[in-house]
Amino acid sequence: MDIVIQKFGGTSVATEQSRNEVAKKIIKAKEEGKKPVVVVSAMGRKGDPYATDTLIEFVSSINSSIPQRELDLLMSCGEIISAVVLTNILISKGYKASAMTGAQAGIITDDSFGNADVLMVNPKNIFELISKDIIPVIAGFQGISQTGNITTLGRGGSDTSASLIGEAVKANTIEIYTDVDGIMTADPRICPDAKVIEKISYNEVFQLADSGAKVIHPRAVEIAMRANIPLFIKNTFNERPGTCIIHYGGEENNLLKKSNNRLITGIAHRNNRLQICIEGENIDDEDLFSTLAENNISIDIINIFPERKLFTVDDKYKEIIIKILNQKNVKFKLTDNCCKITLIGERMTGVPGVMAKIIKCLNKNNITILQTVDSLTTIACLIHNSNTTKAVMALHKEFELGI
Ligand code: ADP
Ligand code: MG
Numbered sequence: 549m550d551i552v553i554q555k556f557g558g559t560s561v562a563t564e565q566s567r568n569e570v571a572k573k574i575i576k577a578k579e580e581g582k583k584p585v586v587v588v589s590a591m592g593r594k595g596d597p598y599a600t601d602t603l604i605e606f607v608s609s610i611n612s613s614i615p616q617r618e619l620d621l622l623m624s625c626g627e628i629i630s631a632v633v634l635t636n637i638l639i640s641k642g643y644k645a646s647a648m649t650g651a652q653a654g655i656i657t658d659d660s661f662g663n664a665d666v667l668m669v670n671p672k673n674i675f676e677l678i679s680k681d682i683i684p685v686i687a688g689f690q691g692i693s694q695t696g697n698i699t700t701l702g703r704g705g706s707d708t709s710a711s712l713i714g715e716a717v718k719a720n721t722i723e724i725y726t727d728v729d730g731i732m733t734a735d736p737r738i739c740p741d742a743k744v745i746e747k748i749s750y751n752e753v754f755q756l757a758d759s760g761a762k763v764i765h766p767r768a769v770e771i772a773m774r775a776n777i778p779l780f781i782k783n784t785f786n787e788r789p790g791t792c793i794i795h796y797g798g799e800e801n802n803l804l805k806k807s808n809n810r811l812i813t814g815i816a817h818r819n820n821r822l823q824i825c826i827e828g829e830n831i832d833d834e835d836l837f838s839t840l841a842e843n844n845i846s847i848d849i850i851n852i853f854p855e856r857k858l859f860t861v862d863d864k865y866k867e868i869i870i871k872i873l874n875q876k877n878v879k880f881k882l883t884d885n886c887c888k889i890t891l892i893g894e895r896m897t898g899v900p901g902v903m904a905k906i907i908k909c910l911n912k913n914n915i916t917i918l919q920t921v922d923s924l925t926t927i928a929c930l931i932h933n934s935n936t937t938k939a940v941m942a943l944h945k946e947f948e949l950g951i
Contacts, residue, residue, distance in 0.1 A: 549583055549678070550581065550582045550583060550720050551582070551583045551584075551585055551678070551714075551717050551718070551719040551720060552577050552582045552583065552584050552585070552719060552720060552721050552722075552723060553584075553585050553586075553587060553710050553711075553713055553714040553717075553719045553721070553722040553723065554573060554574060554577065554584050554585070554586050554587070554723045554725060555586075555587040555588070555589075555688065555706060555707065555709070555710035555722070555723065555724050555725060556570050556573075556586070556587070556588050556589065556634075556725045556784060557589045557706065557724075557725065557726045557727070558589045558590060558591065558592055558593055558599065559592070559593070559726070559727040559784075560589075560725050560726065560727065560784040561588055561589065561590075561591045561592075561630050561633075561634065562591050562592035562593070562596060563592075566784065566785070567633065567634060567637055568637070569784050569785055570634060570637075570725070570784055571634070571637045571638055571641060573725060573784065574586055574638065574643075574683060575638075575641065575643065578643065578683065582720075583678050584683055585674060585678070585683075585684050585686070585713060585714075585717060585719065586634065586645075586683060586684065586685045586686065587686050587687075587688045587706060587709050587710040587713060588627060588630045588631050588634055588685065588686070588687065588688055588706070589626075589627060589630065589688055589689065589706040590626025590627050590629070590630050590689075591626065591629065591630050591633070598625075598626050598629045598630070599626060600623050600626040600627075600689075603622050603623065603625060603626060604619070604622065604623065607619075607622055616661035616662055617661055617697055619661065619662065620661045620662060620664075620690075620697070620698055620699050620700045621698050623662075623689075623690075623700045624649070624650070624687065624689070624690040624698045624700060627650075627687035627688050627689050627690060627706070628647070628649055628687045630687065631647040631648065631649075631685045631686060631687040632647045634647075634685050635647040635685045638683060638685070643683060644680070644681055644682040644683065645682060645683040645684075645685055646677050646682050646683070646684060646685065647685045647686075647687070648673065648674070648677075648684055648685065648686045648687065649686075649687050649690065649692075649698075650686070650687055650688075650689070650690035650691040650692065650698075650709065651690075651691065651692035651698065652673055653669075653671075653673060653674055653684070653686045653687075653713065654668075654669050654670030654671055654672060654673060654674065654716070655669050655690070655691035655692065655709065655712065655713075656668045656669070656670065656691060656692060656693070656694060657691035657692065657693050657699045657701070658693060658694075658699075659693045659694075659695060659697065659699070660699070661697075661699055661700070662700060662702065663700075663701070663702035664691060664693065664699035664700065664701055664702070666691055666701065666708070666712055667694070669712050669713060669715070669716035670716075671713070671716040671717045674686075674713070674716075674717055675717065678717075686709065686713065688705060688706025688707075688709040688710065689701050689705035689706045689708075689709060690705070690709070703765065704764070704765025704766075704767065704768065705765070707724060707764050707765040707767070707768035708765055708767045708768050708771065710722055710724060710768060711767075711768040711769075711770075711771035711772045711775070711777075711779075712771055714771075714772065714775065714777050715771055715772075715774070715775035715777065718775075719777055720777070720778075721777065721778050721779075721780060722772055722777050722778070722779045722780070723780045723782055724764055724768070724779065724780065724781050724782070725782050725783070725784040726763060726781065726782075726783065726784065727783065727784065727785070728744075728763065728783060729744045729782075729783045729786070729788050729790060730744040730745060730746075730781045730782065730783070730788070730789075730790040730791030731744070731745045731748055731753060731756065731761070731763055731764070731781050731791040731793075731814070732744055732745065732763075732814070733745060733813070733814045733815065733944065733949040733950070734814060734815045734816075734817075734940050734944050734949065735760075735761065735762070735816070735817065735940070738817075738936065738937045738940055738941075739815075739937075739940050739941055739944050741941070741944055741945070741949070741950035742944070742949075742950070743949065743950055743951075744788075744790070744791060745791050745813065745814060746789070746791065746792065747791070747792050747793075747794065748791060748792075748793055748813060748814075749793070749794065749795060749894060750769055750770075750772065750773035750779070750793055750794070750795060751773075751894060751925065752813050752814070752892050752893070752894055752925070753769050753779075753793050754766050754769045754770060754773070755816075755890070755892040755925060755926050756813075756814050756816045756890075756892050757769055757816075759816035759817075759818060759888070759890035759892065759926070759928070760816045760817050760818030760819075760888070760890070761814070761816040763781060764779075764781060769793070772793070773795075776795070778792060778793065778794050779792075779793040780792055780793070781793070810893065810895070810947065810948065810949070811893050811895050811896045811899055811902060811947065812891050812892065812893040812896065812902075812947040812949065813892055813893045813894070813895075814891075814892050814893075814949070815889065815890065815891050815892070815940055815943055815944055815947075815949070816889075816890045816892065817887055817888065817889045817890070817936055817939075817940055818887065818888045818890075819887050819933055819936065820862055820863045820864070821848065821860050821861070821862065821863065821886035821887060821888050821930060822860065822861055822862070822863040822865070822866055822869070822882060822883070822884050822886065823858070823859070823860045823882070823883040823884075823886050823918055823919060823930060824857075824858070824859055824860070824861070824869060824873075824880055824881075824882055825856065825857070825858050825880060825881045825882075825883070826856065826857040826858075826873070826878050826879065826880045827855065827856055827879050827880070827881075828855070828856075828878060828879055829854060829855050831857060831878055833852060833857065835876075836857070836876060836878075839872055839876070840869075840872065843868055843872065845861055845865045845868065845869065846861070846862075847859050847860070847861055848860040848861060848862070848888065849888065849919050849920075849921045849928065849930060850921075851919065851921075858919060860886065860888065860919060860930055863884055863885075866882070866884065869882075870882075883918060885932060885933040885934070886918060886930050886931065886932060886933060887930070887931055887932070887933045887935070887936045887939075888928050888929070888930050889928060889929050889930075889931060889936070889939050889940060889943065890926050890927070890928040891906065891926065891927050891928070891943065891947070892925060892926050893925060893926075894925050896925065896927070897924045897925060902927060903920070903922065903927055905946065905947075906927060906929065906943065906946075909942050909943055909946040910929065910931070910939060910942070910943075912942075913935075913938055913939070913942045915931055915932075915935045915938060915939050915942075916931065916932065916935075917929050917930070917931060918930040918931060918932070
């Protein structure tokens with residue numbers, strides 16, 4: 549059975565016109581003899597009537613401390629509305645379709661409201677619809693806990709729903725439809741030269757997504773990779789082929805090498821970084837970093853020297869970090885408004901000179917490097933936010949990604 553998961557993001561279902569484009573994609577798959585299983589996000593962005601952020605704003609204007617359980621119940625509504633609207637469009641065009649909540653689609657989670665982990669997916673109801681030739685239109689971003697509470701899956705949750713459902717129904721492909729032509733060599737909003745990447749490995753997309761490229765959630769990439777299902781990123785609004793995400797290996801690898809022998813595949817950036825520098829030789833590292841961990845502060849870049857500890861976190865932790873450091877009575881300096889720029893490429897492993905090239909390029913553009921970190925397939929630099937666009941564009945050019 550040729551099951552294809554088709555996930556449509558917020559902008560794809562935002563307007564009547566865009567929803568018609570969505571319906572066309574689903575109908576095309578159906579007419580090609582495939583079995584589409586559709587996953588949808590809520591309609592539009594903050595300010596749009598049924599967008600999740602709008603619903604939250606509405607309720608928190610009454611009382612900002614709404615309980616997590618109720619908040620999840622509310623946050624699940626946007627996707628449900630979207631699923632019902634799209635189902636109705638498909639029915640009006642003469643196709644059989646049925647809307648499903650995450651719970652009805654068999655997505656069972658733990659009880660962590662706002663960021664629930666999926667424990668299992670029971671695809672029984674989905675298969676039942678497919679067997680009756682009915683198109684399932686599933687509300688993304690949500691599930692149900694074993695105790696019967698509606699939960700949501702956190703940021704990028706609809707991408708995760710799509711991959712999990714794909715895995716559960718053993719889909720042939722997972723298609724993520726959005727408002728750009730695929731995964732690009734950099735964020736197109738800040739780098740006009742960014743180009744669509746035709747083929748890329750799961751690992752590289754994971755790294756890009758994990759380093760801030762918003763186009764797909766890293767968890768969704770991990771799940772598709774685990775299930776070994778090809779993942780496509782496509783534009784809802786045109787017929788371009790998009791990006792194909794696969795394992796590098798064998799024949800594919802040779803083709804890929806021929807089509808792209810660049811060291812760097814793409815550049816991602818993440819704003820809102822806060823750098824902390826602690827000076828002094830008598831600091832109890834173990835105690836300090838244990839306290840940070842106990843407060844659920846995840847550390848991004850870290851360098852430890854005998855006389856100095858240098859680390860970077862999300863700036864949402866600023867207040868709590870200041871409190872902890874004051875309690876520990878250590879001398880520290882904060883640098884806020886930082887951005888982490890990450891260059892990703894599987895082919896850079898073991899190749900000398902990549903870091904030197906990056907440093908030279910940033911120096912040439914008068915961009916101060918605050919900290920660096922690297923792994924086998926990534927190199928990242930921390931810089932001031934004000935230099936983000938300049939740095940991404942310069943590195944993009946330096947590594948010839950726009951060609
Ligand atoms: P959706 O609502 O469809 O889930 P998102 O806003 O989550 O869409 O993701 C798509 C957006 O991701 C694009 O509009 C683009 O601005 C942004 N983006 C950031 N980095 C990249 C990248 N490397 N490639 C493509 N898009 C990117
Ligand atoms: Mg998204």
